[in-house]
Amino acid sequence: MRRTKAFIPTTKEAPSDATLPSHIFLARAGFISQVAAGLYNYMPLAKRVIKKIENIINEEMTKVGAQEVELSFVTPADLWAESGRIEKFGKELLRFKDRKGNLFVLGPTHEEMMVDMVRNRITSYKNLPLNLYQIKTKFRDEARPRFGLMRGREFIMKDGYSFHANTQDLDREFDAMEAAYKKILTRLGLDFRVVEADSGAIGGSGSKELMVLADSGEDTIAVCSKCEYGANIEAASRSARGAIPEAPEAEFNKFLTPDTKTIDDLAEFFKVDPYYTVKCVAKRVVYEDESEIVLFFVRGCDNLQEVKAINATDALDIVDVTEEELAEIGLVPGFIGPLDQDKAKHVIDSDLKDAKDLICGANEKDYHFVGVDLGVISEVAYFADIAEVNEGDICPHCNGKLSFTKGIEVGHIFKLGTTYSEALKAEFLDENGKSQPFIMGTYGMGVSRLVAAVIEQHHDENGCIWTPATAPYMVNIMISNIKDEEQVAVGEKLYKELQDAGVEVMLDDRKERFGFKMKDAELIGFPYTVIIGKELVNGNVQIYTRNTKAKDAVAKDAVFEKVMELLS
């Protein structure tokens, strides 16, 4: 492509609302343009990158036997009613009526559609397993789209669905898909981590997220320093603490503790480590048609993990409560404890099961209990893992320490089980002629989000640094001075040679100055730029490598071979 003919509208200034590097540089370098909130046009460079990512996904999916399909973007609302998700998704579903008044939904994901296509067509265990996928635009009317391609309302996703006769086969497929996804991200040149995820609302027996590591990621993940363990903070667990601080010595007793409403006050008052205090987090737990106040107890050194708390209570949601609401049911904020108190339901963190030497609220203003042994209620109380892991906690699989890092969720693989096949009555006959619902897996990968993720992980102050597998063009030939006939001749020759060799090459033949064209090349992020400029009087050109910023002189007659060598 000749730069003089290419539609690549680069700008010096970033859109005023862009904050993330990927958003700023993709906009400035002429990859994307915003249309409305969460809607973007992909201009030629972005389209090329997307195609490259899609090709890699297609190749790896083909290798593991998945078949590509394409389902209608517009989906009948009836299907969503059948699965019950028209309620669950709520306003995220963009609904509209056709001329006949029938209600339709723009597909935000395609479980229903895929199950509908397969049901009554695959009816025997002999035709299982089956893995179908598509790469397609999705639409979710998010309340707050942001961060450019990272979180749009319209986005491109690869979504795959597998159908199995038994759970062992689903497990096998799940592992195969994890391996394939890892291979895709490796080929794309990304630094990533597979982490355990919360399976939450959708149910199912397990899920993993593929996280591209980047500071701007919206998810916090806990990773082990020694082994492969990694988990989303919402699902991360830890093994029992190793170095336990020295226990305070005290007989069970009630103490006057005026104005010690916080854990810090309490630990200071008794001169004990917060580990031995019991923190109460009161929340309103919301169910489908009712709600109640639940008291969550964790150690003073821990914090409540809300997703875990939701799972522990089978709630739809958890919201804050005010001191007034607590006072109404006779609770005294700052002095709430799990003993001798029946005003609200309790959930106690499993780390507190049978714990001794504790200090907790006495459910009476200005009083705490000391020397508490929770063993006395271990039979009657409800214990669950509800504490958020802390940095430095011990890995649940080895003795390594957990540390936190930020990740961009680019993939999520799920063991769905029979949630959708049951709802949609999608069944097959097993070996015994018995009707069974399909056992399903679902595998998503955000294609347009990957474009952003590459840049979040690979950029510098000057712009994009595309990895070899994602670069819209591998080589940029920059003719420094377009009025210099010799430079033009050398550039045109190399351009033709590389094109003939099948290399994706851009020829910057614009009548601009050296600095302008270099800044532009760096902003766009071509892996290599061949500079044909003032070195030519010595018979040399230079190869500029984007990620190292190195400029290496090469004899003009050797440059074609040198470039081919770099690309191989």
Place this chain on the structure above:
RNA sequence: CGGGGUGUAGCUCAGUAUGGUUAGAGUACUUGGUUUGGGACCAAGGGGCCGAAGGUUCGAGUCCUUUCACCCCGACCA
């Protein structure tokens, strides 16, 4: 969905408290010239329903009402 902010040239923004000739700058674009190794310089140009609708006024980018859009913080996000 709660709280806050912003809409003026393709882009980034002045101008709005106190209404008053023909609405500005930078950048980008066009033309000519100079320049040619890190987003050059000079000159001349083209480009605006001041988000939309209604109102107040002799007169509205500026004041009032309504509305739409976009952004930020939070909640939400299989």
